[in-house]
Amino acid sequence: MSPELESDTVADPNYDDEFDAIVVGAGLAGSAAALTMANRGLEVLMIERGSSPGAKNVFGGVLYTPTIRELTDFENAPVERYVAERRFSMLTENDETAFSLRPGEWHEEPHNDSYTVLRGEFDEWFAEQAVEEGATLLTSTTVTGLLREDGRIAGVETDRPDGTIRAPYVVLAEGGNSLVSEGANLKATETRENVAVGVKEVLEFPERDGVIEDRFRLTDDAGVSYHYFGEGAVGDAFGGGFIYTNDDTVSVGVAYRIEDAATHDQSPEETLNAFKSHPAVAPLVRNARTVEYSAKTIPEGGADSIPDLVHDGAAIVGDAAGLVLNNGVHLEGTNMAVESGYHAGNAIARAAENGRVGAEALQVYPEALEESFVVQNLEHYKWMMDAVEEDRDLLFEDLPRAFADAGTEYFRIDRTPKESHAKNAKRAVLDAVGGWTGAAKLALRYRKVVT
Amino acid sequence: MSWTIAVGVKQVPDADEVGIDPDTGRLDRASAPAVMNGPDREALEAAFRIRDQAGGEVIAMSMGPPNATSVLEEAVAMGCDDAVLVSDRAFGGSDTWPTSLTLARTAEALDADVVVCGEETTDSSTGQVPPGIAAHNDWAQLTYAEAVDARPDENRLVARRDVEGGHEVVAADLPVVVAAAYGEFEPRPAPLHRKIYGENDFEPTVWDAEDLEIKDEVGLEVSPTSVGGMETVDPVERKSEVVDDVDDLAESIEEVVA
Ligand SMILES: Cc1cc2nc3c(=O)[nH]c(=O)nc-3n(C[C@H](O)[C@H](O)[C@H](O)COP(=O)(O)OP(=O)(O)OC[C@H]3O[C@@H](n4cnc5c(N)ncnc54)[C@H](O)[C@@H]3O)c2cc1C
Ligand SMILES: Cc1cc2nc3c(=O)[nH]c(=O)nc-3n(C[C@H](O)[C@H](O)[C@H](O)COP(=O)(O)OP(=O)(O)OC[C@H]3O[C@@H](n4cnc5c(N)ncnc54)[C@H](O)[C@@H]3O)c2cc1C
Numbered sequence: 212m213s214p215e216l217e218s219d220t221v222a223d224p225n226y227d228d229e230f231d232a233i234v235v236g237a238g239l240a241g242s243a244a245a246l247t248m249a250n251r252g253l254e255v256l257m258i259e260r261g262s263s264p265g266a267k268n269v270f271g272g273v274l275y276t277p278t279i280r281e282l283t284d285f286e287n288a289p290v291e292r293y294v295a296e297r298r299f300s301m302l303t304e305n306d307e308t309a310f311s312l313r314p315g316e317w318h319e320e321p322h323n324d325s326y327t328v329l330r331g332e333f334d335e336w337f338a339e340q341a342v343e344e345g346a347t348l349l350t351s352t353t354v355t356g357l358l359r360e361d362g363r364i365a366g367v368e369t370d371r372p373d374g375t376i377r378a379p380y381v382v383l384a385e386g387g388n389s390l391v392s393e394g395a396n397l398k399a400t401e402t403r404e405n406v407a408v409g410v411k412e413v414l415e416f417p418e419r420d421g422v423i424e425d426r427f428r429l430t431d432d433a434g435v436s437y438h439y440f441g442e443g444a445v446g447d448a449f450g451g452g453f454i455y456t457n458d459d460t461v462s463v464g465v466a467y468r469i470e471d472a473a474t475h476d477q478s479p480e481e482t483l484n485a486f487k488s489h490p491a492v493a494p495l496v497r498n499a500r501t502v503e504y505s506a507k508t509i510p511e512g513g514a515d516s517i518p519d520l521v522h523d524g525a526a527i528v529g530d531a532a533g534l535v536l537n538n539g540v541h542l543e544g545t546n547m548a549v550e551s552g553y554h555a556g557n558a559i560a561r562a563a564e565n566g567r568v569g570a571e572a573l574q575v576y577p578e579a580l581e582e583s584f585v586v587q588n589l590e591h592y593k594w595m596m597d598a599v600e601e602d603r604d605l606l607f608e609d610l611p612r613a614f615a616d617a618g619t620e621y622f623r624i625d626r627t628p629k630e631s632h633a634k635n636a637k638r639a640v641l642d643a644v645g646g647w648t649g650a651a652k653l654a655l656r657y658r659k660v661v662t
Numbered sequence: 663m664s665w666t667i668a669v670g671v672k673q674v675p676d677a678d679e680v681g682i683d684p685d686t687g688r689l690d691r692a693s694a695p696a697v698m699n700g701p702d703r704e705a706l707e708a709a710f711r712i713r714d715q716a717g718g719e720v721i722a723m724s725m726g727p728p729n730a731t732s733v734l735e736e737a738v739a740m741g742c743d744d745a746v747l748v749s750d751r752a753f754g755g756s757d758t759w760p761t762s763l764t765l766a767r768t769a770e771a772l773d774a775d776v777v778v779c780g781e782e783t784t785d786s787s788t789g790q791v792p793p794g795i796a797a798h799n800d801w802a803q804l805t806y807a808e809a810v811d812a813r814p815d816e817n818r819l820v821a822r823r824d825v826e827g828g829h830e831v832v833a834a835d836l837p838v839v840v841a842a843a844y845g846e847f848e849p850r851p852a853p854l855h856r857k858i859y860g861e862n863d864f865e866p867t868v869w870d871a872e873d874l875e876i877k878d879e880v881g882l883e884v885s886p887t888s889v890g891g892m893e894t895v896d897p898v899e900r901k902s903e904v905v906d907d908v909d910d911l912a913e914s915i916e917e918v919v920a
Contacts, residue, residue: 213770213771214771214869214873214874215867216721216744216746216772216867217865217867220738220743220744220864221859221863221864222743224855224856224858224859224863225855226855226858226859256858347858347862349854349857349858349861352854352857369854370851371851371852371853371854371857372850372851372852372853372854373853373854373855373856374853374854375854376854376855376858
């Protein structure tokens with residue numbers, strides 16, 4: 212007697228309208244949206260072009276976790292180190308003037324909700340949380356367009372054969388390079404001034420253990436986040452450099468305006484190499500081996516660049532919606548991605564409960580975002596990008612040099628009295644900023660950075 | 663007339679992740695995630711091409727532990743019509759002989775006209791299983807097949823075989839076992855809805871040794887292979903040198919080449 216095949220195999224599977232929502236991109240924003248919707252009982256399909264979530268993600272860094280912590284059990288998340296020190300450095304070609312913070316509080320849970328992560332691991336874990344709540348994850352699949360029916364968005368098209376699938380709601384969480392949203396005219400293509408390029412390397416230190424702890428003065432799970440600006444960081448481009456410590460690697464990178472990257476004759480890779488060779492940076496990355504190199508765009512248009520967040524049958528979240536704060540002091544996108552995904556997920560769950568698909572039914576998402584720190588922060592710092600652009604030479608070249616000169620003068624050891632050193636130091640700074648009046652104007656202009 | 667095409671797919675440790683235990687020198691397979699044997703993707707593609715020509719069904723079969731289900735789900739995602747897992751504790755310790763026997767019986771139970779296998783596996787790479795299946799069932803075999811051409815009217819399958827110094831074209835009467843030459847059958851992308859189905863909703867049929875009536879013919883006891891011993895080879899110390907510019911490099915190369 213020969214055994215038989217069970218006969219319940221589906222010959223022609225079709226998942227049109229089997230899912231309540233499709234999420235395009237399983238990054239932070241996408242997984243946050245999927246997790247939120249799955250938690251509320253929706254059937255969710257996440258479509259990710261990478262072979263796993265995070266496989267294609269370039270990210271140098273610090274994950275800000277206040278919202279993630281609310282959405283899932285964060286205990287087992289694959290984080291590298293908590294941020295115990297933040298350091299801001301001004302670099303001229305040869306000098307460094309730095310300011311460092313190591314508050315005791317950051318050593319204690321929840322570590323100011325700031326952790327270094329490797330996105331390859333973290334994104335996979337986060338997507339897994341959504342899957343555990345019932346969401347379906349489909350990898351190695353690229354969404355190529357949106358399906359429209361009677362003017363409203365009714366599903367997505369993918370690069371696979373038989374590749375169209377219908378669903379009442381689509382969440383666009385495709386990150387900064389938002390080809391789907393742009394292709395469907397849901398947002399305008401960003402102008403060049405509003406896009407930064409980020410290049411990053413992950414370095415390891417094969418020669419011995421403990422290199423990171425020694426060089427960055429760390430114990431246990433403590434880590435650092437170093438930010439650099441000035442011409443020593445990214446030449447005459449508008450932007451900065453960073454170093455973050457992971458568990459046994461460091462992430463080092465630069466992020467600056469695409470416009471500068473295109474018009475100046477240095478490639479992003481060369482800019483990164485120059486940064487890594489700066490006398491203040493080179494000793495930190497000495498004898499390292501590069502294990503990963505990657506490049507990506509960062510939207511930095513701020514509040515003015517946020518597109519319409521909801522459409523009939525769709526919502527845009529995270530970097531795709533331009534939700535990144537990048538102003539030299541802060542580089543935050545992860546927290547905004549998760550926060551926006553959460554609010555969009557909630558709005559869709561509510562609309563679905565009422566059986567409505569129109570943009571007006573999703574309006575609670577932009578409303579909630581307006582109220583949240585996301586839009587508040589972007590609004591608050593709106594002026595800053597313009598101001599910094601205007602004062603670019605001063606901030607990135609003249610001031611770093613003036614501070615370096617002032618420091619050199621102030622601490623000079625020779626046979627003249629200290630009073631004359633102090634006077635020289637003061638002059639170096641005042642010359643750069645245009646005297647006391649200039650200094651006062653600057654202080655006024657930038658007071659909102661800290662207030 | 664339509665054909666039933668059975669495809670052997672094996673679950674192997676991900677070769678990219680297999681490490682070598684520094685203390686014992688042994689391959690550390692346990693910690694590597696299990697994936698579909700790469701050449702078996704190409705076997706699936708060869709099977710789909712045969713189905714395109716002759717019509718019929720492609721059914722994936724795997725002999726392995728219960729978690730080998732995942733490679734069968736993947737096979738269905740890629741386009742198989744169905745899949746069967748052959749799993750039994752009794753299979754433990756089987757070498758290529760009982761493995762081939764098990765797959766031969768499975769192919770028979772499926773009423774297969776064609777069996778397609780990969781050239782070899784990435785973990786044991788004997789290449790013995792496809793000819794083994796053919797031998798157990800007394801079927802024809804076409805190994806190292808670079809191209810397949812189904813002739814349903816003639817009830818024959820034609821293959822171009824890679825042989826030393828060239829190739830030959832061979833026609834075989836059904837039933838036949840094909841081993842697809844590695845690198846010759848670029849797998850097609852999985853259709854969207856099939857991929858969702860295969861990965862999430864499909865469950866393979868499971869047969870055990872009793873179903874196939876081979877309980878006493880499998881396992882360690884009846885496996886003729888015995889491993890005489892294992893040796894690890896110490897890596898040869900390679901000379902390495904860092905040079906500062908291209909000319910120095912050219913010089914070093916010249917030295918070595920000369
Ligand atoms: C160099 C660099 C450094 C940064 N440093 C920091 C930092 O220190 N702290 C911080 O908070 N933020 C930082 N950011 C910003 C942060 O990375 C982003 O804000 C955040 O990743 C946005 O998340 P997201 O989910 O919106 O998009 P992403 O993380 O970009 O995820 C988008 C996902 O969608 C997938 N995808 C895209 N298109 C498609 C498609 N068509 N079909 C299917 N899938 C698709 C992608 O593969 C990806 O997985 C940095 C960014 C860069 C580039
Ligand atoms: C010396 C030696 C000792 C071994 N000892 C043991 C042991 O003690 N215990 C043990 O469990 N294993 C053992 N094995 C492994 C086992 O014998 C083989 O994995 C198995 O017989 C298949 O052989 P292969 O991987 O070389 O397949 P190949 O002949 O290289 O495979 C060719 C093709 O056959 C098909 N195929 C092969 N195996 C399967 C399968 N299981 N299911 C479906 N299709 C398949 C695939 O299409 C594959 O591409 C041993 C192997 C060797 C070489």
